Amino acid sequence: MSTADNSILGLKMPTDPRWADLASISLKEILTDHAFCEQKAATQCISLIQRYSDKEELVSALSPIVTEEWGHFRMVWAEMKKRGFPLGRQRKDEYVNLLLLHEPKSIPDDQKLLHKLLICALIEARSCERFRLLSEQLEEESLRNFYHKFMVSEAGHYRLFIDLANCYFPAALVRDAWQQWLDTETKILLQLTPRGDRMH
Numbered sequence: 001m002s003t004a005d006n007s008i009l010g011l012k013m014p015t016d017p018r019w020a021d022l023a024s025i026s027l028k029e030i031l032t033d034h035a036f037c038e039q040k041a042a043t044q045c046i047s048l049i050q051r052y053s054d055k056e057e058l059v060s061a062l063s064p065i066v067t068e069e070w071g072h073f074r075m076v077w078a079e080m081k082k083r084g085f086p087l088g089r090q091r092k093d094e095y096v097n098l099l100l101l102h103e104p105k106s107i108p109d110d111q112k113l114l115h116k117l118l119i120c121a122l123i124e125a126r127s128c129e130r131f132r133l134l135s136e137q138l139e140e141e142s143l144r145n146f147y148h149k150f151m152v153s154e155a156g157h158y159r160l161f162i163d164l165a166n167c168y169f170p171a172a173l174v175r176d177a178w179q180q181w182l183d184t185e186t187k188i189l190l191q192l193t194p195r196g197d198r199m200h
Helices: 018-024 027-051 056-082 094-103 109-137 141-168 171-191
Strands: none
Touching: 018 027, 018 109, 018 141, 027 056, 027 109, 056 109, 056 141, 094 171, 109 171, 141 171
16 A cells, blocks of 8 residues: 555545646646745744744654755755756745644644644645655656655654644544544645646
């Protein structure tokens, strides 16, 4: 069974099958968006470490992820340079922005951590699923292998964020909140039109 199988990741809705086809004909754009996604993932981990610096397990777990995500950016940037693609400009991530709109605001900061960790887990899970599609459907073998490596890494990151949530919160609370976020994500995906120039 694939590392990025939806039943393993827990995702309730598969990516629209048109997405991978669109991405394959917008390779420059999808690589640009992917590069900035890796940057933002590193930045988000830094932000969590800064905000929750008193939580030793979190700091220890996320510190190496910062390095790994920035390494991923460098890998994507190297692939772009090899193909003669400029980095271009960062784009708004409508998917992530819609998720953040559902983040509870009027709750204590420690409780906000649960939702921040689950949002990160959800983004990593969806990225993992998209990387799987690219690793299976792109015509170029080197790119299929390129995205297979990212798929495996993102699956590990998804589990790490879930494990951190379970470290700080009761398992039943994490399970219920995760199901709520999966339902929210399904509604968001139904609002979005598949775009081949975006990872999400």
